[in-house]
Each structure stands twice: as C-alpha cells, then as structure tokens.
Amino acid sequence: MTKSSMTTREKVEKSMKRRRAAEQRFRMYGVASVLFGLLCLVVLFGDILSKGTSAFSQTVIETSITLDADYLGLDKNADDQQVRLANFEGLIKQHFKDMVQPDGRKERRQLYSLVSAGASWQLQNMVLNDRSLLGQTIEVALIADDDVDQWFKHDRGHAHNAMLNETQIGWLEQWAEQGILKTRFNTLFFVNGDSREPELAGIRGAITGTFLTLLVTFLLSFPIGVAAAIYLEEFAPKNKITEFVEININNLAAVPSITFGLLGLAIFINIFGVARSTPLVGGLVLTLMTLPTIIISGRAAIKAVPPSIREAALGLGASRVQVVFHHVLPLALPGMLTGTIIGMAQALGETAPLLMIGMVAFVVDVPAFISDPSTVLPVQIFLWSDSPERAFTERTSGAIIVLLGFLVIMNTAAVMLRRRLERRW
C-alpha cells in the first residue's frame, strides 16, 4: 500500500520525468531523420555538381587561320552548295601542319586528331554567313577534340591521360603556355543536338523533345484530369460503378510506369499506327501516367472547398454547373494546378515508358514538331551514361544538372502558384 499512499501530485510529478524523456527522444529521432535526408541531398548534389559543372566549359584552340580561297576553290560569288563541298578539313590540317611541323604520317595523324571534327563546320558556317572572309586571315577559336578537352580541364600537370601520347601532350603543353589553348563557356552544349563526338554533343534536341512531349502531356492530361475530377466529385452518382472507377483510378496511380510504355507500344503504335519515338506518342503515354495524379489531386482540391460555399450558391438558385464553374472550380484551381505541376514534374523525369516507345533512339536533329523523331532529357542522360568516352560522363552529369534545374523551377512554380492563388474563405 506504499504506492497508493502517494498523493496525486506526486504521481503526476513522477510520470512527468518519463514523459519528458519520451518527448526529448522523439524530437531527437525527428532531427536525426531530417539531417539524414539533408545529408543524402548534399551528397547527391555535391557529386553531380562536382562531376557536371566542367561540362559547361569547353576547350578551344585559338589560332589565326588564312581562309585560302584558291585552296578551297571558292570565290566571293560561290553559292552555298559550293561552300558546303569545299575542303575546310584539309585547310585546317594544312594549317596545323605548318604550325607544328609534325614528323611523318603517324605524327601528322596524331596532330590532326587533336582538333574536333566540328572545327571544319565552324569555318564553313563562317564562310556561309560572310563570303568576304575568303582570302583573309581570321582569328578563330577551333573546338578541340574531347580527349584534349578532358586532358586540359582535368589531367594537365598531375594525371596520366591514356588517350594522348607524349608527342601530343608535348604540343598541347606548348600551346597552353603560348595561351592558344583555352577554355570558354560551352555554348554548343545548349545549341547542339546529340552527336557521336562528345565535344559536339548537346542537349538542345533533348530539351526541345522534352518540351514538346510535356506540351502534349499537359494539353491532354489537364483538361481530361480536371473534367474527370469534377465529374467524379460533383456529378457522379455515388454507386457501385463510381466506386469501382474511383478504386481503379487510385490503382492506376500505382501502376509501374514501364507498363504504360508497353501499353503505349501495343495500343498507340501497333493499333493506331502513331509514329514511334515522337513527342506525340511520348506525350500520350505520359498522359496515361499523369492522369491519375491530376485526378486525385484535383478531387482533393474540390473536396477542400467548404460545402457552405456550395450551399450558399445552391440556395440562391444556381444550377449545379454554375455552382461548379462559378464557385468550386475557382477555389479548387490552385490545388489542381499544384497537382498538375507535380504530375508534370514526374513526367519530366520519366524514362522507362519512353524506352518502350522508341524514344531511346540516337537523334541528331532538333525536333521542330510533335511528329518529329526526338528524345527527351532523362533518356538522353540514360544514353550518355552508357557511352564509354570520359567526356560523356561529364556531359551526363551536366544534363542531370539541367534536368534538376527544370525540376526545381517547376516545383518552385507550384509552391508560388499555390501561395499566390490561395484564398481564405
């Protein structure tokens, strides 16, 4: 009976110690979880940034080269076709041969491999834009080969480079000391499509493809999703069929995305004959994937509109359609848009279903329309990550940075939209 002789206050006092400890412990778990999450994020971003930022700079060889009109066989009146056929590659080879004086055929070949295949394109484009350059000596920054790029950016002075031999490194060292070899901002990364040459490969094709694909996805999934959400929430009779539909929409949200890819392949491509590897079919497949997200978030947003607003409008004699479009929809729209943006952000990062419908193809040209063959950013990342060249590794990370940038922008937009449109009632 010693226990019961304690007063109530003593008992409470005693239990307080245990309760405080439990509270303390729980807080610690919380802080630890948050810290762990943050740590993962920091490691992820740190890794990608450290590998990827160098993709945004490019090594060039600054030199003055004479556009010998006789060698090229061009005069000031040459048409575009003639310029395209002219031997700029030979001109560049000649130029470097004169500059370095290589010894024998083997060394000549080694010398020529230091310059990118894109260098002759550079000269050709300059002449295409301005014929008066013919015969003049011009200052150009010729794109260096990716091996040179990697050596100059990463290995110079402290690491062995397996792709270049002593002679080549000797020339490069000399150029570097003379200040000919430089790095500049890698514009090509943003204006070029994919390429077999890493120094010429860019993400413009993938970004355009992504944009077109998401456009198709948005144009299809937003109206369909919103209409479905409104119908299910406001008009559908509450019966077994509706319940069945609801359950299956929720199931659809959990279906692995690759299944949607197979479905798209079987239905859109094989039955309806939509051209494969186009933003159109990609958008259709991603619509299937995004719809459940939009419908579910849309319904949640509609549910959050207080019933008193509906009653007020109904009590005044508004029809159900008027209640929905004048009152419910304006109030639910911020929530719906947030859900849509999150769904689109998911679609932006989706790879697996697109592999099934042929968007994994090597596409050099930048797509101009939704029926042009194209690829998307995450698939481009997948493709590059598979390439053996070192330069592609850094481009993979570079493309990931761009993709993450888009995701951050979209999610920020979602948050800002919600803040701005949020209204009290």
Add this chain to the structure above:
Amino acid sequence: MSIIENHTTNGQPFCKDPKLTARGVGVFYGEKQAIFDVSLDIGANEVIALIGPSGCGKSTFLRCLNRMNDTIDICRVTGAIELDGEDIYDPKVDVVPLRARVGMVFQKPNPFPKSIYDNIAYGPRIHGLAQSRVELDEIVEKSLQRAGLWNEVKDRLHAPGTGLSGGQQQRLCIARTIAVDPEVILMDEPCSALDPIATAKIEELIDELRENYTIAIVTHSMQQAARVSQRTAYFHLGQLIEVNPTDQVFTTPEHALTEAYITGRFG
C-alpha cells in the same frame, strides 16, 4: 424517449392563407427516418419559428421546403409540399427557379470569397434580373439597405465580403438572399454564430422583412422565437408536436412535451 405512436399535432398547424403547405411529410436518410408525418402550413407574410431539441428534425424539415435535401444522395422525402398550391416535389419542377422563390440563410455566415458587391450581384446575375449595370447597382444598393448594411459598407463595396465581421457577414448573406426577390426566406439558426448585438440587429431585420416575405426560422433560442415569430412549431424526435400562436406556446403550451422543453427540462 421514443416517438409517440398515433400522434396528431396539437394546436393549429393549418392557417387560412397558406404560402407553403406540407402534408404528411416524412424524410429518410437511407433506412433511418428523420421526420415522421409532418403536416404544417406556413402562412403568407408570417414569421414561423421552428423550435425543438437538437436532432429533432427542424432543420431537416426546413431544408425540404426549398429542396436543399436533394444535394444529399441518401436523403428521400415523402408526402407533399406545395408552394402556392404547386407541388414542389413534382418530377417536372426544376429546383433552380424554386430556390430563387424560396431563399435560404444558413447557420454559419457563408459569403462567397468575392467582393461585397459581387456577393449581392451573384443571384441577380445568374437569374438575369438586371438588364444593365445601373439596374444591378440599384438592386445591390436596395438589398443592402433592406438588410441594414448599406451605411456600413457603401464605401467599400469592392472589398472582400469575407473581411466583414460575423454579424455583418450574416446580414450580407440575408441581403444576398433578398437580392433575388424571393417569396419565402428560410433561416436555419441564423444567429447561432453571432454575439447579442449582432443578433439583435438580425432580429430587427426579420421583423422588417415580414412585410414583404414569408419567413420560416429555425432557432435554439426560445427568447428569439418569442421575439420574432407569430406562430411557433415545436418538433420532437422528428414529430411535429404542437403548433400555436407564439404567445400561447410560451404561456400555455398544450402538450406536455412542449411544456417540458420551454421550461428547460430538456433541450
């Protein structure tokens, strides 16, 4: 307590000049019956108070009168309710014009998250009551004046209606209801969320509105029922126990249950 077998309403549930007549009304929520065989007349230009303990079905009955119960899927109404001799539950009747004729004010003030002006103008706009902007302005001003809110808000008609105080919001809702010029106004505990001063203003308003409208008001406050109504109907567990002139109900109730309620023995 359970429902009374073979009950007939005491007092005078019918009147000479009825606006709304309910005959043998029953309401079911799924299997559960909430209202049993209620027959009641609501006379033109009278204020009738519906009182009774919580859950007695007075709000449910009120919501039958403009078919607001239609919005509840499982709700089923039997019996007949007529407005000016027309059955409002006839399958041919469209609820939209019905609700324009029988307006409703709710327990909690529920202005739209729009400006004060747009709150009032919404009803006239959807029903096409105003041909021009000027006409609409007139309706808004008249409605606000009748609701006794004009002087308080005339300088900020385009401020959000949700920014008003609770009492002002409720008067805004009343103004919004009378803007569509209904014949009957149903009020479901309109003052339960308001302080005594705001309540007094609303009661005053109800008294003025009686000239032009028929009003049915559900209230938990017996003083309020005594102050604003001419007749009082007492509901108990879904049955209409007694209907009599208000004075009589509060001084000499006929039924023992009514007496028990008004003397505060339960409620």
